[in-house]
Amino acid sequence: MxxxxxxxxxxxxxxxxxxxxxxxxxxxxxxxxxxxxxxxxxxxxxxxxxxxxxxxxxxxxxxxxxxxxxxxxxxxxxxxxxxxxxxxxxxxxGNAFVRESTPHPTILMAGGTGFSYTWSILQQLLKSALKEPLFLYWGTRTAADMYALEELEALAQQHPKFKFIPVLESPEKGWQGRTGLVHQAVLQDFVSLEPYQVYIAGRFEMAGAAREDFHQQGLMLENLYGDAYDFI
CATH class of the missing domain: 2.40.30.10 (Translation factors)
Structure with missing residues (x-):
């Protein structure tokens, strides 16, 4: 360094x-x-x-x-x-970089501009054909804050094993997608997180809540990555 x-x-x-x-x-x-x-x-x-x-x-x-x-x-x-x-x-x-040596089903989760961290990892993982399912959950306040929405939707169309789930805290009228807190959307979608690797970036409060709730839902903490966890 x-x-x-x-x-x-x-x-x-x-x-x-x-x-x-x-x-x-x-x-x-x-x-x-x-x-x-x-x-x-x-x-x-x-x-x-x-x-x-x-x-x-x-x-x-x-x-x-x-x-x-x-x-x-x-x-x-x-x-x-x-x-x-x-x-x-x-x-x-940072030690929260992507682990590729052993393929795992993977969840990327970002709040706000924490997306930049998950965007880097997503680009790396999509360089080769995905062997395991890959999910990206991105939470923002409004749709206007989700600046890569169309690009991510296009990538999900191109890569069958990749799924993008946008989540809005304050959705505008007519929004058809998920609403609320982004980590709650993950909890709703997975009965058990035991087989997954999870990468998280966003506010410390979100990262802390996600660590506790995901662990209770089966996630092994050695498979949870995020720079926030060096501080909280």
Missing amino acids: SEFECKVVTIEPLTANVQRILLRPENAPDFKAGQYIRVVMDEGDKRPFSIANAPDESGLIELHIGAAEHNPWAMQVIEKMQAEKSIVLDGPH
């Missing part, structure tokens, strides 16, 4: 409050799908973000940053990238 400089290639909006950033490292680091980097604001201020892409030949690093005026912690990162056109990162970090 070391610091490296990146050129800012693009910053583009995914929603009113989420920016997609593409960075080109001078020397691309080796990383695994599901790891994160830290943006170096100064020596004592390094801010973590999940890498949103799987490793590929482009050498790029993609980030999805939720940044609004009420979130200066993230807004300052965007503003620094816009002003300086380059940024120093350190990493990669």
Whole structure:
């Protein structure tokens, strides 16, 4: 793990409050799908973000940053990238990367921009034909916040063993999909989680509730992965 400089290639909006950033490292680091980097604001201020892409030949690093005026912690990162056109990162970090050595049925679960973590893992797993079922549950407040909805629906059509389940907390009139809390949707769909690997990203409260409830529903905790579990 070391610091490296990146050129800012693009910053583009995914929603009113989420920016997609593409960075080109001078020397691309080796990383695994599901790891994160830290943006170096100064020596004592390094801010973590999940890498949103799987490793590929482009050498790029993609980030999805939720940044609004009420979130200066993230807004300052965007503003620094816009002003300086380059940024120093350190990493990669994290032990919640995808495990591919022994295929398992797998559940990816994300809340909000925690989706970037699961998006990286999903891209990695779809590089080869799926041997086991793969589910992605993504919970957002509204449909407008679910910026990859159409792309994920298309991937579910292309890959028979992959199923995408969107879950909205505050659905608009006419929404035909699932509603409520995303981890509750998982609990409703599986009688037992014992055979599954589960990867989770989102608010710490969600991750903590999911760990307890999924374990009660049979999930072995050694098969549960998420960076939140280093802190809660």
